[in-house]
Amino acid sequence: MTEGIKLTGAKRREMLLHWLKEAGSPLTGGELAKKANVSRQVIVQDISLLKAKNEPIIATSQGYLYISRTAGGEKGAERIIACIHGPERTEEELELIVDEGVTIKDVIIEHPVYGDLTASIRVSTRKEIKQFMNKINSTNAAYLSQLTGGVHLHTLSARTEDRIDQACQALDDAGILIKD
The missing domain is CATH 3.30.1340.20 (3H domain)
Known part of the structure; x- marks a missing residue:
């Protein structure tokens, strides 16, 4: 999506949130790095910053996952x-x-x-x-x-x-x- 384009940190983190929310399944650091045209280490730092802002992102064995905070649907x-x-x-x-x-x-x-x-x-x-x-x-x-x-x-x-x-x-x- 942003291939060849370097995004500012704030815009990149905004895009990371968008991609994670839209995915519905885990995305690896490598996948996110490729989309954002940055290194995996930059993604790790960005994810840490997003978590520090209380974004509900977790790291799983399959990649990063955004956990929706919406309360609708079955409780389980x-x-x-x-x-x-x-x-x-x-x-x-x-x-x-x-x-x-x-x-x-x-x-x-x-x-x-x-x-x-x-x-x-x-x-x-x-x-x-x-x-x-x-x-x-x-x-x-x-x-x-x-x-x-x-x-x-x-x-x-x-x-x-x-x-x-x-x-x-x-x-x-x-x-x-x-x-x-």
Whole structure:
């Protein structure tokens, strides 16, 4: 869109917001950099500035995502659950959840020094899980849960509580869910 044209910082950030709002799905820093004719590092800085102005942008494993603040439509259900498993069962865990029509918003661990550490995941389909797993594997990144012996939390969201209940039952049947 702006190929060959250098935008001022303010105009570029305005365009970033526009592109993120219009996309409806994550856009990578590389994609945004190409659109804005700047480096990926400039995009990272711009996103940080937008977040500092309370723009609801999150970084997911698939890219940046604008979270709409509009209150219309279905409210849905949300729940934080506790799980435990080794890295080799991560894909299985995620699939058990999304197969019930549930979105995994994040992973949370309790670090002994930093307290709660939260990382956005935002996966709702097996395709998104494959992309997430490919990114983990291609970067040799460690799972946060490896810092806590496999214990971690997920924030789940779905249209109904029943869907989350079904996902929790599937996790329990697999020996992954930690019950209180």
